[in-house]
Amino acid sequence: MPPEPRAARKGQTDPAQRDRRNSPTAKAAVEPQAKTQSQSGAKKAASKKASSANLVPALLVPNGPIALVGLMGVGKTTVGRRLAKELGRPFYDSDDEIEKASGRTVAGYFRDHGEDEFRAGERRVIDRLLDGSDIILATGGGAFIQDGARDILQDRALTIFLKGDFETIFARVRKKDTRPLLKVPNPRETFEALYKERYPIYEQAHIVVNIAKGPHDRTVQRVAKAIDHYVKSQNAKARVL
Template sequence: MLQSANPMPRWTGRPIVLVGLMGVGKSTVGRRLAGRLALPFVDADNEIEEAAGMTVSEIFDRFGEPYFRDGERRVIARLMDGKPKVIATGGGAFINDDTRAMILDEATAIWLNAHPDVLAERVRRRDTRPLLRGRDPREVLEELARVRDPIYALAPIHVASHKAPHENTVEAIMRAIGR
């Protein structure tokens, strides 16, 4: 379940940033992880929606993905205040070169990875994901994984998310960060 680019990864008190494809459980796992570590939890997408006064889908529809990604980068930069917390990012946040460099420099990045079949099953439950509108979720997620996984793999800690309770993923993260 656990892989790591660093043989002895340890959490140093910096913000923990969860990265990975949509549906991998970054928000759900992040909330639970924050509870276990007695830290604040922040969902970057929620922060973006609050700052913009509209949903992520509305931002995509009205202004397009590049505009959204720029706002996402600015919000994540604001969240990177050096204080311990758990941050769940949107699936594309870590793909942006500037956002990724900031996360790798200022936080402990953890890649949550799951098979596209597991992800497709999870995302079918909600119709709020702009990149999936009118498309087969399995096909989209498979293509996104092909393109994004090599970039997500730059995170120093890798944790697999299986078709199992999210608490299993939280436990794997706790072990990975030495807690």
């Protein structure tokens, strides 16, 4: 079930709004609002510097967790960290949290405990992180593929599938040899198999965003706009019902 359309202005976490979030009248009352920054101002701000604020001018963003899902290398961590900065929200990465909790690298954890235990740990970490707070969560590439973690993510977060074409993301993952699933004699074949198996599952996310060509920040902007559209479409539905 997608989360309720709990819209807030960018960076705001309004507790009163949270309390109202399950009320149908509250849904209907959330109107798309005029942008507070002019388009030209937004463009200037966006082009000024990759890491500067205001890449994401005054869009509607729901309260509660937002989770990025998708294949390894697509940019969940990179984009998630920047999105969190733009929205003024805390950022977490499930792989990092597993590493912190276990004192092992992801690769070390796979090696010593195997994938099944890693998945159980991943599920626990995601369960702990999704406590309703307004966080941005970058998930590990396989998190959304396992039923248990996917159910938790779908129930308690607004999920966003970052979708990239095979060659672009394979070129990225080839640069590092830290990903245990790709430490195989033919990583291209393995990656292709994961791509084919997993894409239909990632498609179940509440929102799908094609990654942009070029700098990370273009994708950050796309994600923010997609969230805004999603909230507005949910509000429109609430008004019709």
